[in-house]
Amino acid sequence: MSQAIEQAPEERARRMIRRVGARLTGPRLRVLSELLRADQALTHLDLQRRVEDGAEAIDRVTLYRVLDWLADSGLAHRVAGPDRVFRFSAQSTETPHGHFRCVRCGRMYCLGGSAELERSVRATLPEGFTEERVEVTVSGQCAECAAAD
Numbered sequence: 001m002s003q004a005i006e007q008a009p010e011e012r013a014r015r016m017i018r019r020v021g022a023r024l025t026g027p028r029l030r031v032l033s034e035l036l037r038a039d040q041a042l043t044h045l046d047l048q049r050r051v052e053d054g055a056e057a058i059d060r061v062t063l064y065r066v067l068d069w070l071a072d073s074g075l076a077h078r079v080a081g082p083d084r085v086f087r088f089s090a091q092s093t094e095t096p097h098g099h100f101r102c103v104r105c106g107r108m109y110c111l112g113g114s115a116e117l118e119r120s121v122r123a124t125l126p127e128g129f130t131e132e133r134v135e136v137t138v139s140g141q142c143a144e145c146a147a148a149d
Helices: 003-019 026-037 044-052 060-074 113-125 143-148
Strands: 077-080 086-089 099-101 107-112 136-140
Touching: 003 026, 026 044, 044 060, 044 086, 060 077, 060 086, 060 143
Parallel strands: 099 136
Antiparallel strands: 077 086, 099 107
16 A cells, blocks of 8 residues: 555644644544544543554543543544444544444444435424434444355
């Protein structure tokens, strides 16, 4: 893999953090870069392992604070799994979207977002209700697990 491709998540993370007018810190850059590399939503423990792989350790409390900051800043989003553990993703943060949870391996993936999803959910709300956030989770088997059957 070329060096330019390898650096893409770090450069993108730098731009994203600067765009919200925040201070660029090592932990913020490392965590957001790892979220940008991931093809699925990651737990705190998953992220800690990935961020520390071959690099300096990151304090658990610092990691929690960075993840909360990323979610509050709109640079990542968090979704709770059925185990009540939050999973974080930097994919699809701007558009309301659903998630797919594999009942076999436990991985969680972001589904493509659309304004139609948000309109559909809004249409089902009783009169006078307003949504603040749309969270839809589909459960089933991911392609890898389904192919293993």
